[in-house]
Amino acid sequence: MKATFARIMENRWFSRMLSPMFLLLLALLFSLLTGGRFSNPRNLRMVLEQALVVATVATGAVFIFATGNVNISMGAATALIATLAAQAYLASNSLAVMFLVALAAGAFTLAVTALLSTALHVRVLYITVVMMTLLSSLQKGILGSSTIQIPYEFTSALKNANVPLYIFLGFLVFCIILFHFTGFGRKLRYIGINDVCAELTGFKKSRYLFLAFVVAGIGVGLGAVMTIIRNGSITTDTAASLNMDCMLAIVLGGMSAFGGSRSYVHSAIIGAVTVTVLNNGLLMIGVSSMILQAIRGVIFIILLVLSQKRPKGLPSQEG
Amino acid sequence: MATNQEVLLEVHDMVKTFGVTVALNHVDFVVKRGEIRGLIGENGSGKSTVSSIISGIQKPTSGTMTYKGKPWAPASTLEAQDNGICMIVQEAGTIPGIPVADNIFLGHEKMFSRGPLVNHPKMVREAQKLLDSLGIELDASERTDRLSMQQCKLVEIAKGMYWDPEIFIVDETTTALSQSGRMLLYKIMHEITARGKAVLFISHDLEELIEQCDAVTVLRDGKIIGSLDKDEFDPDVMKKMMVGREVKGDYFRNDYDPYSDEVVLKADCITTRRDLMCFDLELHKGEILGIGGLSECGMHTVGKALFGAEKILDGQVTVGPDRVVVKDPETAIRNSIGYTSKDRDHESLGLSGSIRDNIASTGYYVNRLFGPIISFRKEKNYVAKEISDLSLKCASQYHGVNTLSGGNKQKVVFGKWIGADSRILILDCPTRGIDIGVKAAMYQLIYQFKKEGRSILLISEELQELIGMSDRILIMKDGQVTKEVLRTENPTENDLIEYMI
Numbered sequence: 001m002k003a004t005f006a007r008i009m010e011n012r013w014f015s016r017m018l019s020p021m022f023l024l025l026l027a028l029l030f031s032l033l034t035g036g037r038f039s040n041p042r043n044l045r046m047v048l049e050q051a052l053v054v055a056t057v058a059t060g061a062v063f064i065f066a067t068g069n070v071n072i073s074m075g076a077a078t079a080l081i082a083t084l085a086a087q088a089y090l091a092s093n094s095l096a097v098m099f100l101v102a103l104a105a106g107a108f109t110l111a112v113t114a115l116l117s118t119a120l121h122v123r124v125l126y127i128t129v130v131m132m133t134l135l136s137s138l139q140k141g142i143l144g145s146s147t148i149q150i151p152y153e154f155t156s157a158l159k160n161a162n163v164p165l166y167i168f169l170g171f172l173v174f175c176i177i178l179f180h181f182t183g184f185g186r187k188l189r190y191i192g193i194n195d196v197c198a199e200l201t202g203f204k205k206s207r208y209l210f211l212a213f214v215v216a217g218i219g220v221g222l223g224a225v226m227t228i229i230r231n232g233s234i235t236t237d238t239a240a241s242l243n244m245d246c247m248l249a250i251v252l253g254g255m256s257a258f259g260g261s262r263s264y265v266h267s268a269i270i271g272a273v274t275v276t277v278l279n280n281g282l283l284m285i286g287v288s289s290m291i292l293q294a295i296r297g298v299i300f301i302i303l304l305v306l307s308q309k310r311p312k313g314l315p316s317q318e319g
Numbered sequence: 320m321a322t323n324q325e326v327l328l329e330v331h332d333m334v335k336t337f338g339v340t341v342a343l344n345h346v347d348f349v350v351k352r353g354e355i356r357g358l359i360g361e362n363g364s365g366k367s368t369v370s371s372i373i374s375g376i377q378k379p380t381s382g383t384m385t386y387k388g389k390p391w392a393p394a395s396t397l398e399a400q401d402n403g404i405c406m407i408v409q410e411a412g413t414i415p416g417i418p419v420a421d422n423i424f425l426g427h428e429k430m431f432s433r434g435p436l437v438n439h440p441k442m443v444r445e446a447q448k449l450l451d452s453l454g455i456e457l458d459a460s461e462r463t464d465r466l467s468m469q470q471c472k473l474v475e476i477a478k479g480m481y482w483d484p485e486i487f488i489v490d491e492t493t494t495a496l497s498q499s500g501r502m503l504l505y506k507i508m509h510e511i512t513a514r515g516k517a518v519l520f521i522s523h524d525l526e527e528l529i530e531q532c533d534a535v536t537v538l539r540d541g542k543i544i545g546s547l548d549k550d551e552f553d554p555d556v557m558k559k560m561m562v563g564r565e566v567k568g569d570y571f572r573n574d575y576d577p578y579s580d581e582v583v584l585k586a587d588c589i590t591t592r593r594d595l596m597c598f599d600l601e602l603h604k605g606e607i608l609g610i611g612g613l614s615e616c617g618m619h620t621v622g623k624a625l626f627g628a629e630k631i632l633d634g635q636v637t638v639g640p641d642r643v644v645v646k647d648p649e650t651a652i653r654n655s656i657g658y659t660s661k662d663r664d665h666e667s668l669g670l671s672g673s674i675r676d677n678i679a680s681t682g683y684y685v686n687r688l689f690g691p692i693i694s695f696r697k698e699k700n701y702v703a704k705e706i707s708d709l710s711l712k713c714a715s716q717y718h719g720v721n722t723l724s725g726g727n728k729q730k731v732v733f734g735k736w737i738g739a740d741s742r743i744l745i746l747d748c749p750t751r752g753i754d755i756g757v758k759a760a761m762y763q764l765i766y767q768f769k770k771e772g773r774s775i776l777l778i779s780e781e782l783q784e785l786i787g788m789s790d791r792i793l794i795m796k797d798g799q800v801t802k803e804v805l806r807t808e809n810p811t812e813n814d815l816i817e818y819m820i
Contacts, residue, residue, distance in 0.1 A: 182691040183683030190680050193669030200628055200666055201680050201735070202652035261672045 019254035019267065023274045030281030038281055047276050049164070053078075053226045053239075055272035056168050058246040058253075059175050059265055060219020063212040065250055066185070066263035067205075068192040069124040071213075073113065073131035074220055075243030079234075080139040081105045082224035086148045086234045095158075099225060106221025107214050109135065114213035118206035132243075140236055148234040155232045164226040171222055172269070178215065179265045188212055192259030248296060249275045251303040258307060324351040327517050328373065328391070328404075328486060333382030335368050335541075337722050342368045343379070344541040350486060355508055355518040357528040360538035360561055361726065361754040366521045369538075370488045373519070374406035375399035387485070397426055403485035403516075405478075407492045413471045415464035420446035422463055423478045449481050454503060468495050468661075469614050476504060487511050488519040491725075493527060494751050497613050497780065498816075505531055523754045525554050537561055562756045570759040571787025572766045575807060578606035578790055583774050584656070584743050585642075586625060589634035594620040594798045597634065602743065607765065607775045609789030611782055612819050617798035618778050619661055622747045625776065626658040627651045638743070652681075654743075657736030659729075661748040661778075667732045668720055675716040677731050678702045681739035705734030710760070726757035733764065744768060747778045762788060782812045794818040 031039040038044075057074055064071050084105050089098040109131075117127045158164075179185035187208055191198040195205055227239055246268075247257075253271025256262040278299075282292050328350040335343040343365045350356050358366045372379050375393030384391040386402070393399040396406070413422045420443040424430065431442045446459035455473045463471060472495045479487060489508070493501050508518045508531065522528050528535060529552045537544040537560040544560045584602040589595060594617035602608050610618045623629035625636055627645040636645040638654040645651045651658070660666035669677055675698075679686070682701045688694035702716045709730040713723065720731055729749065736744060746765070750758045765788060768775055779785050785792050794802040794815050802818035804810045 177692070181693055183687075183693060184691070186676075186679070186683055186693070190669060190672070190676065193672040193676060194665075196666050197669050198680075200626070200648050200658060200660065202649040204647070204649055260669070261676055 015262075016254065016264075019252065019270045019274070022252075023270055023277065026274065026277055026281070030277065030284065033285050034281070038284055043280070043284075047280050048273070049230065050280070051272045051276040052164050052168050053223050053230065054242065054245045054249055054275060055269045056171055056226060057219050057223040057242060058249040058268035058272050059172060060216035060223075061246050062175070062250060062255065062263060062265050062268050063179065063185075063188060063215045064124075065255065065257070066179070066188045066192050066259040067209060067212055068195070068259040069209070070247070070257075071110075071113065071124065071128045071216065072243055072247070073128040073135055074216070074246055075239050075241070076132045076135035076139070077106065077109050077217075077220045078223045078227060078242055079236075079239040080135045080142075081109065081221055082227045082238055083139050083142055083148065083234050085221075085224055086150055086228050087142075089150065089154075089228070090148070098228070102221040102225045103218060104221070106219070106224065107217035110213040110217030110220060111210060114210045118209060124209070143234070143236055150228055150232050150234075152232060155229050158229045164229055167222050167226060171219065172265070175215070175219075176265050179263075184208075184211070189260060189263050192263060193261055244296065244300075245272070245275050245279075248300050248303075251300065251307065256307045257304050262307075324353055326350075327352050327387065329385040330369065330373070331383045331385065333369065333372065333384070334380045335365075335372065335377075336380050342541050343372075343382075346382070346538070346541070346543055348536050348543060348546070350517045350519060352515050352517055353512050354533040355512055355520050355531055357532035357535035358519060358521045358538065359523075359525070359528060359535055359557065360544075361756045364538040364561070364724075364754075365541040366538055367490055367724075368541075370406060370490055370519060370521060371408075373399075373486070374404050374488055376406070376408075400482055400484075403482065404488070405480075405482055405484040405486075406488035406490060407472070407475050407479055408490055412475045413463045413466075416462060418443065418460050418462055419450075419457060419466070419474050420459040422474055423449065423459070423481060425478070446477075449477055453477055453480060453507060467615050469497055469500050472496055473500060473503070476507065480507065484511070484516065486517050486519060488521070490521045491523065491752050493522055493524060494780075495614075501527070523752065523758075525557055525755070528557075529554065539563055558755060561754065570755070570762055571784075572762070576769070576790075578769070578774075579604040579772075581640075583639060584625060584776070585637050586621070587634050587637065589624055589636060590632045591620055591624050591629050592632060595624065596798055598624075598798065598800075600625070600793070602774050602776055604774055605769055605772045607769050607777055607788055607790050609777045609779065609785035609792040610795060611779060611785045611792060611815065612795035614780060616795040616819070618795050619747055620798075621795075622658065622745045622776065622778050623660075625651075626656060626745055628658070652739070652741075655739075655741050656743045656745065657681075657739060657741030658745045659732045659736065659747060659749055661751060663725075663728060663732060663751075667735075668728060670721040671719070673717045673719055674706065674711070674713055674723075674731055675699075675702045677720055678705050678716075678734045678738055681735045685739075701738055702734075705738050708737070709734055709764075725752040726754055729753055729761070730757070733761070737764075741773070743774045743776075745776045745778070748780060749777070750779075750781070750784060782815055786810055786812065786815075796820075 057078060061071060061074055081102055085098045085102040088101040113127055113131050117124045187203045190201065191203060191205055191208055199205055231238065249271030250267055251257045252274045253267025255264055255267035279292065282295065283289065326349050330346060330348050333343050333346040346369060358370065360366050371377050373384065375396045375398055423446045424442055428437050431438045443459045450457050450459055455477055457470060457473065463474065472492055493504065496504060511518055520532060534546060534548050536546045537557065539561060581604040582601045583604050586598055586600040588597040588599060590597055598621065610621060612618050620629055624631055627647040627650055637643060638645055638656060643650065643654050664670055679698050679702050682698065683693060686693050686697040686701055706713065706716060711727055711730045720728060750761055765775055777785065777788060790806045792804050792810065793800045796819055802815065
């Protein structure tokens with residue numbers, strides 16, 4: 001009996017199914033608590049729409065998290081790039097220009113983060129702490145107290161044509177192939193497992209970190225475009241909780257917060273939906289948004305502790 | 320003489336499982352006062368597991384222990400230490416970045432406290448007194464990361480000795496020690512037993528066990544196979560008990576096969592940040608080139624430098640007929656060089672990854688289906704081939720590497736580079752902490768590599784191994800080659816040892 005249980009726990013599929021099961025249970029719970037209001041199709045559709053931006057940015061962020069690094073400036077980057085792209089649209093009146101600006105600025109911003117980290121030999125986390133403040137003050141500087149309004153006809157046309165969904169799906173397919181079906185993704189994971197050993201297996205950390213950040217930057221750029229389309233306006237509050245949502249999504253989706261072996265792109269999607277379900281459901285049953293933040297914080301800490309669980313093994317320095 | 324001694328510790332019906340793996344299968348044994356009890360067995364036989372349970376590092380799944388007549392179930396290593404059980408672990412047990420004295424009194428800073436502050440000078444003085452009394456030549460105020468592996472081990476030994484342990488557990492420590500360090504440890508062990516206490520000694524080196532132990536207990540696959548007293552010691556019997564079958568006494572190669580004149584890897588007057596100054600070396604096709612010396616002689620740096628993992632300030636390393644300059648590990652690997660580090664757990668393996676993560680890491684390019692897309696089937700077969708070729712003991716290729724024993728871990732590292740079909744292998748202490756069964760397999764493998772025309776640089780602290788395997792041996796001292804001998808000259812250990820010291 002005990003052996004069977006151990007075998008189940010060690011099974012790869014069992015651990016992969018945990019997150020989707022949790023999501024399902026959470027959704028059922030909220031439906032019951034709200035007397036079915038949560039699960040009405042309009043609300044569910046809204047949840048999914050909301051989850052889309054988080055899912056896109058988090059999908060890109062998986063590439064960074066896989067290497068065992070954390071980027072806490074993705075939300076600030078998304079806000080800044082949304083501002084730039086919106087301005088570019090207003091100036092040029094061209095969808096293509098908006099897209100190009102968003103992608104280029106996204107890739108550029110995150111690439112700079114990676115380069116700073118590898119050139120200065122400072123841990124990624126510390127660089128992103130600085131970047132977070134830097135990027136959000138840049139955005140505030142550009143925006144001032146004003147709000148950028150995008151013409152309604154433009155955004156609603158794109159929304160009705162399901163453009164955000166297609167952007168997301170396209171990026172998702174790209175990322176799944178890149179991460180799970182090429183050596184690139186595996187190298188990132190191996191760097192997350194042991195970066196010294198990865199270097200001695202010929203994977204230059206500086207190069208792969210740079211590339212991981214560029215992919216994440218594309219995600220940020222696309223997320224910015226989707227934010228513009230969804231909100232129709234950009235303020236200094238845009239994407240304020242996005243970063244926490246993304247980090248929460250990645251760990252809720254079943255990926256290890258420390259990257260390495262247990263890193264999956266699909267974690268970003270399952271996690272993004274779970275986070276939005278959590279936000280939406282808790283608000284619906286009357287939890288105030290302040291307490292909501294606290295609950296999210298507690299969940300994040302619990303998940304970190306869980307994924308830090310000391311690996312079973314013989315005594316050694318690494319454990 | 321061993322019959323009427325007082326029993327100090329008794330292990331009764333001990334079982335330990337890690338998930339589906341059974342590490343200890345109903346183990347019973349006793350440790351008596353005044354004896355050095357050897358614990359032998361192949362990798363993964365459960366030696367380290369049982370000793371780590373005794374010393375409180377982990378808990379048994381079931382079973383009991385009696386220590387000095389009372390039930391014994393330590394909750395932590397500190398509790399064990401307070402009760403007189405100390406263990407020197409196989410892997411590094413010192414914390415870098417803090418002084419030797421702090422390592423020795425780790426967790427016992429209170430002894431030197433004045434109010435909330437620690438009287439550090441007093442701690443250093445006390446540590447220095449301890450080191451001097453044991454005959455360890457070290458400065459207690461030195462930071463541990465400045466020390467060599469051997470010196471770190473000595474610090475650990477001192478740390479354990481301070482508490483005047485009743486049971487001193489030495490787990491596979493001697494592989495990290497040179498001859499002088501070993502002599503020191505043996506002396507300490509005999510002093511302990513002379514005072515009516517006990518030593519539990521784990522080693523793969525049969526000769527040293529036979530010389531130092533009063534009795535040995537043999538483990539195989541988590542079970543006790545039997546115990547032998549000193550008068551029953553016989554290497555062949557012990558090997559047979561460990562492996563479960565007849566093992567021939569000689570497992571080195573015994574041929575004089577030549578190698579080609581073609582130079583495949585060349586160091587041309589290389590100078591590194593430490594150890595090496597204008598160092599030259601030529602490795603030929605099909606050659607096993609051994610490098611020996613004391614641990615600090617610079618030979619480990621040679622291995623790293625040839626692989627591009629050590630910054631080269633002057634001179635260059637070139638590989639192959641086109642004389643490509645090796646600047647970094649990436650170039651080295653692209654030119655078919657493989658490298659296994661002496662520090663296996665930190666530099667050659669991703670411990671938190673699976674066997675597949677590790678072995679497949681060298682095959683991302685060859686396992687492609689088309690374009691950059693990897694074929695999962697090819698990758699799976701790539702890993703499965705290495706697992707079966709090396710007869711690696713594991714439940715599946717998704718098994719975590721951190722649960723494997725030392726020998727199986729090393730097989731994973733070998734699997735990485737054999738899978739990559741490396742033509743040049745730089746092996747730094749490839750048999751460190753590995754039992755004879757796996758050792759024999761490794762030696763056969765190395766010889767097979769030679770026959771396949773691969774070139775091997777064998778860096779080792781064991782002279783026997785160098786003499787037994789190498790076509791040519793370089794002995795190093797202070798970053799310089801002090802002696803070069805050919806296999807055909809039939810060198811003996813005594814011929815070489817004088818050039819090391």
